[in-house]
Amino acid sequence: MPEMLRSRSTADRDGFLSYDLLGLTVAFDRNYRVSMDELWACLTEPDRMAGWLGPVEEIELRVGGRIVLCLHPQNGAWLHGEILALEEGRKLEFTWTVPAHGQAPEFSGSVLALGLGPAPGGSRLLFRHRGVPEPRVPDILAASHLRLDQLPTARGTRAVIDRQRFLALRDLYARDLSLGKETV
Helix, strand or coil: CEEEEECCCCCCCEEEEEECCCCCEEEEEEECCCCCCHHHHHHHHHHCCCCCCEEEEEEECCCEEEEEEEEEECEEEEEEEEEEEEEECCCEEEEEEECCCCCCCCCCEEEEEEEEECCEEEEEEEEEEEECHHHHHHHHHHHHHHHHHCCCCCCCCCCCCHHHHHHHHHHHHHHHHCCCCCCC
16 A cells, blocks of 8 residues: 655645555646546546646557657657557556657656546546656646646646746755755
């Protein structure tokens, strides 16, 4: 059974960590006031994914398919992944590799799992980023928090991550969870 550590200030920071045999998992459970179909579209359609993850260069929605998108157009951070699991309308899981860019080292060996289910008045997203190295946890918590805040997305929108808010959230998560921080 995984051990969980939640941020102490859950009113404004809802990310949490779980520990299991695979290591650290950055996790969020969020409810959205849209249907599961609508939220699924935000997670899998390139013009909707751009509104929370970044512009999509390629996505093959099948097990073994590739996913390539630009996480940070300003600093050239590209995500390269392979789809590991896909259940139409319910689950998407893919590897997460971001090659070294600028001052940031390569970030690889992790897996992002997105699960959908019904919730009162809409749908629930279970976000699990597994295999995150401890020094990167505050960064991944803050960035994921801000990206999930942008859901649901409209067609043609682009993800915007406010650098000052990112830095503040990263520091708060690091303090809440008694972890170090690493700037990306």
